[in-house]
Amino acid sequence: MDxxxxxxxxxxxxxxIFAVLTGFxxxxxxxxxxxAKIQVRVGPNRAGPxxxxxxxxxxxxxxxxxxxxxxxxxxxxxxxxxxVTVVPAMIIAAVIPLGTSFVLPFTNRVIxxxxxxxxxxxxxxxxxxxxxxxxxxxxxxSSNNKYALLGGMRSTAQMIxxxxxxxxxxxxxxxxxDSMRPIDIVNAQQGMWFAVIQPVGALIFMVAxxxxxxxxxxxxxxxxxxxAAGYHSEYSGMKFALFFMAEYEKMIVICMIAATLYFxxxxxxxxxxxxxxxxxxxxxxxxxxxxxxxxxxxFFMIWIRATWPRIRYDxxxxxxxxxxxxxxxxxxxxxxxxxxxxxxxxxIYIWVIPxxxxxxxxxxxxxxxxxxxxxxxxx
Numbered sequence: 074m075d076x077x078x079x080x081x082x083x084x085x086x087x088x089x090i091f092a093v094l095t096g097f098x099x100x101x102x103x104x105x106x107x108x109a110k111i112q113v114r115v116g117p118n119r120a121g122p123x124x125x126x127x128x129x130x131x132x133x134x135x136x137x138x139x140x141x142x143x144x145x146x147x148x149x150x151x152x153x154x155x156x157v158t159v160v161p162a163m164i165i166a167a168v169i170p171l172g173t174s175f176v177l178p179f180t181n182r183v184i185x186x187x188x189x190x191x192x193x194x195x196x197x198x199x200x201x202x203x204x205x206x207x208x209x210x211x212x213x214x215s216s217n218n219k220y221a222l223l224g225g226m227r228s229t230a231q232m233i234x235x236x237x238x239x240x241x242x243x244x245x246x247x248x249x250x251d252s253m254r255p256i257d258i259v260n261a262q263q264g265m266w267f268a269v270i271q272p273v274g275a276l277i278f279m280v281a282x283x284x285x286x287x288x289x290x291x292x293x294x295x296x297x298x299x300x301a302a303g304y305h306s307e308y309s310g311m312k313f314a315l316f317f318m319a320e321y322e323k324m325i326v327i328c329m330i331a332a333t334l335y336f337x338x339x340x341x342x343x344x345x346x347x348x349x350x351x352x353x354x355x356x357x358x359x360x361x362x363x364x365x366x367x368x369x370x371x372f373f374m375i376w377i378r379a380t381w382p383r384i385r386y387d388x389x390x391x392x393x394x395x396x397x398x399x400x401x402x403x404x405x406x407x408x409x410x411x412x413x414x415x416x417x418x419x420x421i422y423i424w425v426i427p428x429x430x431x432x433x434x435x436x437x438x439x440x441x442x443x444x445x446x447x448x449x450x451x452x
Contacts, residue, residue, distance in 0.1 A: 155313075158315065168198065169330065206229050206232050213304035265343055278335060280397070332370060410429075411425040
């Protein structure tokens with residue numbers, strides 16, 4: 074094998090890790106400033122111009138903060154748990170395409186804008202995303218603290234419950250793209266985003282990802298009013314920072330995955346397909362389009378945190394098993410029926426998918442509303 078390939082892979086890997094780490098740092102600033110705007114208050118504005126050095130100040134504080142390890146903890150597992158949590162959040166981005174290929178100036182070398190192109194890349198995404206569960210439950214168990222253990226178990230139960238609906242929504246994207254290769258799924262959305270063809274599937278995917286990364290209103294494992302901060306109760310300093318880092322890195326990567334599967338990935342908006350703003354004409358526009366989509370999706374995650382109250386734990390689990398799972402199964406079935414009809418009767422029948430999916434979503438919302446009204450009446 075050409076040794077220059079190894080150099081190219083190494084450079085791409087370092088660039089991807091640097092981008093994710095930098096994105097994590099400034100996502101914290103982005104969230105704090107956005108929350109301040111939504112809640113009509115002042116955000117970080119002291120460290121550097123417009124508060125731009127606040128992430129640096131936070132990093133310095135956490136690096137020099139004293140760490141404590143409980144004397145009764147399993148020290149090896151206690152040390153490894155944050156690493157097991159944060160590493161999958163970085164390596165999962167390896168198969169996410171950032172753009173098409175381009176020719177390096179003054180050479181004939183073709184550079185691809187992704188670290189690795191795996192023909193079952195979507196399967197890689199689901200496999201690596203599940204590993205972070207182990208880090209969280211091991212953090213709670215190794216602390217030898219009953220509150221941390223309860224937080225770890227609650228987090229594990231929640232993540233596993235919502236991963237099923239998340240996986241079914243990934244199946245929908247695979248069916249629509251007719252491939253498990255992320256690049257093929259992105260290219261299949263040149264004519265129309267899958268979020269338009271299957272809006273309910275995209276919505277379920279985004280809701281399930283909130284539960285997957287323990288974000289509000291699904292941040293029950295860290296419910297301070299019920300537990301002593303959950304699975305990371307005994308962590309401090311940089312060990313706690315790794316859990317903090319993992320949450321925000323997963324937010325970035327999850328939004329990249331959502332953009333890839335449902336919002337056209339690095340492709341331009343479909344109405345710009347044959348214009349000068351097309352990725353086919355200027356390949357380096359691909360990362361720009363993907364970045365814009367990720368920033369918008371991140372804003373919606375922040376917006377939800379600012380406006381929605383935390384869900385009670387029993388209702389959180391019931392919502393996952395009794396609403397999200399049946400609805401995601403219905404979405405998979407509707408998508409399959411619509412694709413068969415489009416193949417046999419004509420492309421126009423592809424629009425059966427969004428119509429029936431929205432009907433199914435409204436029916437599920439009606440049942441949820443009816444159930445909640447019954448509980449209020451019986452209270």
